Amino acid sequence: MIFSQVTQAPADPILGLTEAFEADARSGKVNLGVGIYKDEAGETPVLRSVKQAEARLLEQEKTKNYLGIDGVQAYNQAVLELLFGKGSELIAQNRAQASQAPGGTGALRIASEFVMSNTQSRTIWVSNPTWANHQNVFETAGLQVKEYTYYRAEDHGMDFDAMMADLATAEQGDLVLLHGCCHNPTGIDPTTEQWQQIGELCRDKGLVPLFDFAYQGFGAGIEEDAQGLRIVAAMVPEMLVASSFSKNFGLYNERIGAVTVVAADTETKDKAFSQVKRTIRASYSNPPAHGALIVSTILGDETLRAEWEAELTEMRERIAEMRTLFVDSLAAAGVTQDFSFISTQNGMFSFSGLNKDQVARLKDEFGVYIVGSGRISVAGMTKSNMPVICKAIAAVL
């Protein structure tokens, strides 16, 4: 017997919260923990463009034969164009290659294992704070995780100087995890000038950026949100990207993402990519087809693409509206502290500054679930649940 030696794993900080929420019998409960987009009716519907793509696929699909190790080729090409832009020099130089991966998480894991198995690099720097699963994924792959300063609690802003000072102590070959846009959990992204400086630092110190790109289109727009990544990509010889289409296509349970390798030249890229494929073969052999076929069908068809872009704009604008309403409703609920910073944050989340005790009281006394760090999913707010949320926050402040 070996299983009696196994100890209980702690509940996942985000998904564990959903489990607790499901088990909560109170009728007015609100889940603002996990990053899932909800519409004004509080639903997470399948996008119209996705439904249409699926109808086409159902009609046209002729086989369930295995895909290649790196998945659907049209999808991989579409990923490169989303990342670097149509007509990008990097693509023309054949220095970048994408492989389909099971979600952004799968992409992060493949990227880490590829680095562990094929290079001397053993350290990855992540922002403090960062997405709760980053450390878990990287450490499980064997990387050592170090933190760089990112957030300044006093003014709810970015401590860019401290970030640069911390990264200046990194060693050549260390990986640096960067959130492409809509930083999770703070919602604060570097400016164009700051991206430029990050790129310079990575280039000068020989650090390898690993971009986590899970919210393209949720900040300012599809092209705008790729600016940071493109600025850095133009400056460094090598980098990795983990893309996720869970949020911007609403394909959460299809597990669709991509891992992209950028190298100094085609030959190096080809070698690296061959090892990425080897990592995948040893992990899940080859990916499932459905999510990739949906994405490539939509991106490859002018009408469906336009519909998707409109839906993405709709999601982005609804969240922006909720941010403003949230700030106004807090004031209306009698909160005197300044929460105006919430309306300038990007993406699905708001880093509220609420402490652990306040977060616990929100859950226990009011059935309002947010992550222990104080991260609130604004994407889960609606006009109808807003008064409940703001009343609860006013009570615990």
Ligand code: PLP
């Ligand atoms: N990276 C960040 C920053 C995220 O917020 C998420 C999801 O919440 C992911 C990666 C994982 O995305 P996926 O669900 O596609 O694995």
